[in-house]
Amino acid sequence: MSAAEDSVSLCPVSREEAHPQPTDSQSSTPTPMDELFDLDPTEAVKQVSSLLGCSPTSENVSHYFDKHDKLRHLRGNFLVPKIADLPPSDLSLVDGSEECIYLSGNSLGLQPKNARKYLEEELDNWAKTGVHGHTVGSRPWAWAENNIEDLMANIVGAKTEEVALMNGLTVNLHLLMLSFYKPTQTRHKILLENKAFPSDHYTIESQIRLRGLEPQHSMLLLSPRPGEDTLRTEDILNVIEKEGDTIAVVMFGGVQFYTGQLFDMHAITKAGHRKGCFVGFDCAHAVGNVELKLHDWGVDFACWCSYKYLNSGAGGLGGAFIHEKHKDTIKPALLGWWGHDLKTRFQMTNVMELQSGVSGFRLSNQPILLVCPLQASLEVFNMTSMQALRRKSVLLTGYLEYLIKHYYTEDPAQPHKPYIRIITPSDPQQRGCQLSLSFSIPIRRVFQELERRGVACDMREPSVLRVAPTPLYNSFSDVHRFIETLGKALASSSS
Numbered sequence: 001m002s003a004a005e006d007s008v009s010l011c012p013v014s015r016e017e018a019h020p021q022p023t024d025s026q027s028s029t030p031t032p033m034d035e036l037f038d039l040d041p042t043e044a045v046k047q048v049s050s051l052l053g054c055s056p057t058s059e060n061v062s063h064y065f066d067k068h069d070k071l072r073h074l075r076g077n078f079l080v081p082k083i084a085d086l087p088p089s090d091l092s093l094v095d096g097s098e099e100c101i102y103l104s105g106n107s108l109g110l111q112p113k114n115a116r117k118y119l120e121e122e123l124d125n126w127a128k129t130g131v132h133g134h135t136v137g138s139r140p141w142a143w144a145e146n147n148i149e150d151l152m153a154n155i156v157g158a159k160t161e162e163v164a165l166m167n168g169l170t171v172n173l174h175l176l177m178l179s180f181y182k183p184t185q186t187r188h189k190i191l192l193e194n195k196a197f198p199s200d201h202y203t204i205e206s207q208i209r210l211r212g213l214e215p216q217h218s219m220l221l222l223s224p225r226p227g228e229d230t231l232r233t234e235d236i237l238n239v240i241e242k243e244g245d246t247i248a249v250v251m252f253g254g255v256q257f258y259t260g261q262l263f264d265m266h267a268i269t270k271a272g273h274r275k276g277c278f279v280g281f282d283c284a285h286a287v288g289n290v291e292l293k294l295h296d297w298g299v300d301f302a303c304w305c306s307y308k309y310l311n312s313g314a315g316g317l318g319g320a321f322i323h324e325k326h327k328d329t330i331k332p333a334l335l336g337w338w339g340h341d342l343k344t345r346f347q348m349t350n351v352m353e354l355q356s357g358v359s360g361f362r363l364s365n366q367p368i369l370l371v372c373p374l375q376a377s378l379e380v381f382n383m384t385s386m387q388a389l390r391r392k393s394v395l396l397t398g399y400l401e402y403l404i405k406h407y408y409t410e411d412p413a414q415p416h417k418p419y420i421r422i423i424t425p426s427d428p429q430q431r432g433c434q435l436s437l438s439f440s441i442p443i444r445r446v447f448q449e450l451e452r453r454g455v456a457c458d459m460r461e462p463s464v465l466r467v468a469p470t471p472l473y474n475s476f477s478d479v480h481r482f483i484e485t486l487g488k489a490l491a492s493s494s495s
């Protein structure tokens, strides 16, 4: 972007106002636009509002952020639903032709525009060439997933050989646990959060039973301190330090699905390793959301789904990671022909030539129809970097936090006014893009009123809304529109 373009603002300010001459005092020197995104979000909002001469809550601030967001063009690679097409919308309240306020990327990411194109290519390929599609065409089905694993590896901070795209998340977690969970008399526990995602909880429970052990004795569940919503890193590390000798596997989420807390995966990994435990992460809510360095952190194994922040569509292809240090020692418990070396796989000798590392864990031939949408999304991620996305994300979510606090902090002078407590940690290092908002009033009516006005977000009764402005396709205007709509929803749900 040229300097001239950069100084154009959507807001009604002149170029001189946008770039005032430096004055005598150092502190009043304006922050160059490039560094706006590196400021503390509250500071950034204040600087922009004073620059524009508007209130910090004005929509002009959101437009200004959008104007200077170098990643804003990425939204154009996705299909954003129109309000009129969302089933709960009430067109007597809002303009149905507008794009909806989509804050559900933590649940199901938006459709990448190229998904349909790639799917049609493979449907055509199938229609026209039948079985030849296995080996010919632009993405031969027999190794289609291999062609996008380098794109995937970039996003999780892994080497390509450490990543396999296959199955669904829960299936992959089971496959990994079968190899990494080797309980002994003394070391038989699995450490996880008390409120882990249900599927993870059931996986661990059943893995323990499968070994003839009792979840009651072998499942070590970690809860926040009384009165607190999130786990303190020190408490996680303490438990590992104290109980580590009896822990076989530390199995944590990367980002907690309910609270939005980002765990210190590096510290947890180091602590687990000091005590001789394997350490694995379910990265379902972390992948495509925060920067991951699975290889550098020395994480033993990880798995994730691809339909949340990775936008591959419901039930999309899952991902698995095994660190290269285990490539010759950790073997799959269950074998299938897709774990066989590709070069000789189709000779059908029934003599296994097992691929090393995570590749040996492959079982079935991959569903090409799931590879297509995932490829479309990973290509968009690879137009930028997780580092750049994260930089935007910290400001985007910080902006949301700023506005929530501005309007909905508990006010003792107005005891009947609804207020919001943010469960998600306020430290950007301890969260991704999601904020979990706990309302002082029952949430169902408010949620319905939001939905009628074109907001897509997630409700957890009795009182929590989860909103996830994703840096890949959400704008600062989306955040501002959400706050405006929330005001209307609260007003009409109390009337």
Ligand SMILES: *Cc1c(COP(=O)(O)O)cnc(C)c1O
Pocket (backbone or CB within 6 Å): 168, 169, 170, 171, 197, 199, 200, 253, 257, 282, 284, 285, 305
């Ligand atoms: C979304 C999610 C799942 C879902 O598992 P699937 O096997 O893909 O249905 C499991 N665990 C966590 C932590 C999740 O966030």
